[in-house]
Amino acid sequence: MTIAPGLAAPTDTRRLFAAPGPGLRDHLDTFGPLASYVDLPDLVERAGLVGRGGAGFPSARKLRGVAAKGHGVVVGNASEGEPVSDKDRTLLLAAPQLVIDGLVLTARAVGARRAYLTTARPEIVEHLREQVGLRAESLRIEVVQVEDRFVSGEESALVNALNGRPGLPSDRSVRVYERGVHRRPTLVHNVETLAHVALLARFGPHWFRSVGTDDEPGTFLSTVSGAVPAPGVFEVPFGTSLGSLLAAAGCSPHDAQAVLVGGYHGAWVPGRAVAGTRMSKSSLVTHGASVGAGVVAVLGRDRCGLVESAAVATYLAEQVAGQCGPCVNGLPRMADALTRLARRERDPRLVDDVHRMRQLVVGRGACAHPDGTARFVASTMRVFADEVAVHLGGGCGVHAAR
Incomplete structure (x- = not known):
């Protein structure tokens, strides 16, 4: 993969937040322009990118499913109905242009002329519209505020909302990649997934796989909250120890009675197991948990x-x-x-x-x-x-x- 002249691929784990500001100028100075053509499904497959919205579905499979039908619709999902997650809002405030790049690239791949960027956070709607307005794209991108509910981020609920119906999940027998927004094949990607797509198109799958694990390459955004001195959103590689993630938020593993991993649909990791647990599928499965959308909530020893x-x-x-x-x-x-x-x-x-x-x-x-x-x-x-x-x-x- 050719890297734009004068630019170097990010070498540490500060990939998504590498630009000094959210504007288009800082974005282009940091990452360079998008390539005019990339074989996106192939790139995504070789990188091993999976969705960052929680389910961890292989992104290439979704891309190919919609691309095969043609004339699709692309939806960037930042609904983030999970109460203890703040990664999507943080990403859209810090690096909206990476997300918009991802929308443009996936739209090209599936033959879409229209895309949506959805959020349940009213405080960032105008910010997103301003950032979209900085672009000169033939793709029509519409920023839509959706209802702030736990189930509103489920992809069929999102499609229903965009179709003017209540934002509730539909029967799983109807797949949105077959019939979604305006009855067209629809590709729904979490906004973090789209941002990774934008980096992949510039720096390639080998760079993407240079951190993380063989089975789970790349970085992910983790929202760390609860009984920690410095809660926040951290970008870390897959396979990072749960203890070091807590340490980034100023918390010792010994201070945790238990840690909820994966959000309200996740599972508890007991405090005694934190030091030996990694943020990977193979490590978390012991506790019935998964990385999911990167939620880590610490239960202090003073709470039942x-x-x-x-x-x-x-x-x-x-x-x-x-x-x-x-x-x-x-x-x-x-x-x-x-x-x-x-x-x-x-x-x-x-x-x-x-x-x-x-x-x-x-x-x-x-x-x-x-x-x-x-x-x-x-x-x-x-x-x-x-x-x-x-x-x-x-x-x-x-x-x-x-």
Whole structure:
């Protein structure tokens, strides 16, 4: 891959944030212009790029699926309904031109004449429109504010919103790459994925793979929050130790009672395991977790894991689409049983209630929301099993230690 004259590819892990400012001039001075033609599906496949929105789906497969049908639509997804994620907003404020480059490149690859950039953050809508306005592109890019809900970032929900319908997930039998926005084949990519595409087109797959692991190459953005002195968004390679990620936010692994990895649809890593855990699929699978959208939330030793988890489960039960039984009935009942445990009700049947509801909702929803919620609750019951026993006896280990 030819690098623009006078420019050097970023050599450290500050790739997405390499430009000193968000404007077009800083962007071009740092990264140079886009190539007039690249075989994008081939580049993306050789790089091993996967989506950064949470599901980790191979990006080349999505590209080829829409490109094969032709005359598609491209959507940059920054809905970020996950409450403990801030990476997409941060990226769009710091490097919007990389995201716009990614939209342009993917639109060329799938024969799209129209693209959308979606966000649920009203404070950055005008900023994005200004940045789009700096470009002289034949591609029409429309910035759209969508509803701020947990499920609004699911790709079928996003397509429904762009089609003027409620932004709720559709039945998974209808794939958006076959019929999406305005009934056209639609490619939905997270904005971080698009930014990586823009770098790939300039510096190539070998450069992309120079950090990360063989199985999971490249960098990703991680939002670190919770009981940390310096919360923020950090760009790190896949395979980075969870302990070093916490250290970047000023937190010692010894200060963490547990760490939620992957967000509200993720799983807890117990504090004793933090030092030996890496941000990779092979390491996190032991805990039923994945990198997902890069969310890392630290639970301090002064907070009860059951109380905090019950609050998350209740939130997720309230964020349902209301279209199927698992969401309407199963999630509220599961959250209620977990809440009663957190309140120290001495009823041993509550544990069975939690597990029964969890098993009933898995695989039965119109979207993945019930499955993700069940995964989080299963992790809670596993990691905080000792605390469950204490709560059933009317006590709380955290409060007793104060």
